[in-house]
Amino acid sequence: MRVTRKDAQTGFEISIHYEVVGQGKEVVVFHHGNGNSIEDWYTLGFVDALKNDFTLVLIDSRGYGKSSKPHDPKEYSLKSRADDTIAVLDQEKIKQAHCFGGSIGAAQCFLLARYYPKYFKSYIFATPYFQLFDETIRAALQQGTVAYVDKLENLLGSKVDNESIRQTLLANDARALWAANSSEWFDYQDYVQYVKSPALIYVGDQEPSVPSLKALAEQLKNLRNQCELQILPDMGHKEAYWRGDIVSDLIRNFVFSIRLVC
Numbered sequence: 001m002r003v004t005r006k007d008a009q010t011g012f013e014i015s016i017h018y019e020v021v022g023q024g025k026e027v028v029v030f031h032h033g034n035g036n037s038i039e040d041w042y043t044l045g046f047v048d049a050l051k052n053d054f055t056l057v058l059i060d061s062r063g064y065g066k067s068s069k070p071h072d073p074k075e076y077s078l079k080s081r082a083d084d085t086i087a088v089l090d091q092e093k094i095k096q097a098h099c100f101g102g103s104i105g106a107a108q109c110f111l112l113a114r115y116y117p118k119y120f121k122s123y124i125f126a127t128p129y130f131q132l133f134d135e136t137i138r139a140a141l142q143q144g145t146v147a148y149v150d151k152l153e154n155l156l157g158s159k160v161d162n163e164s165i166r167q168t169l170l171a172n173d174a175r176a177l178w179a180a181n182s183s184e185w186f187d188y189q190d191y192v193q194y195v196k197s198p199a200l201i202y203v204g205d206q207e208p209s210v211p212s213l214k215a216l217a218e219q220l221k222n223l224r225n226q227c228e229l230q231i232l233p234d235m236g237h238k239e240a241y242w243r244g245d246i247v248s249d250l251i252r253n254f255v256f257s258i259r260l261v262c
């Protein structure tokens with residue numbers, strides 16, 4: 001499915017590809033990581049694990065998957081990124097949902113909390129990473145997706161051993177991915193104040209972000225939010241993002257707990 005609209009800031013037509021799976025009463029909107037797409041939620045087991053409990057709205061962010069792929073960084077403004085999700089929800093006549101963001105997709109939770117808080121019952125920050133690609137990865141993207149994947153593997157210290165995920169990464173439009181990571185951005189600390197609904201944060205215990213995410217959880221609690229922090233044993237960023245078979249229970253239990261109090 002697609003929703004096509006004129007971007008309010010640039011005036012250009014943008015088409016966002018999405019899929020709706022399941023028929024559960026509670027709606028969970030999925031935002032993927034950098035270089036990923038809708039297909040990865042199937043590959044990693046999230047869809048099979050959750051489709052019988054929830055309605056899943058899976059979105060290809062602009063610049064990724066089957067959505068429009070502008071090559072100008074100005075077409076990836078913060079507000080437009082949030083507008084894309086809301087355009088999908090409005091087309092599907094969904095008035096409230098739970099916002100899930102994996103890796104840099106977790107930044108989308110902050111943007112939606114800032115611009116469209118009334119749409120969301122809760123926020124799930126899944127192994128969150130709040131920074132765009134740095135200059136070394138952007139430089140690799142200018143050489144194409146093969147150089148980009150090589151650089152990622154070099155930084156990770158290991159190969160992307162899931163062939164389906166590897167093909168997703170290689171299938172990216174390198175110029176669009178560069179533009180999406182060269183746009184305006186934000187300091188997530190400035191956006192914590194906007195998260196006024198319950199939140200779940202989960203992260204692998206081997207991730208260097210654990211201390212800062214513990215601090216984030218405390219900040220959210222100090223705002224009188226219900227905030228749950230789950231630290232997953234023996235996992236780094238890749239494992240925490242990829243192991244849908246494990247983290248699906250965290251997602252299910254959290255959303256059901258929100259359902260009981262909302």
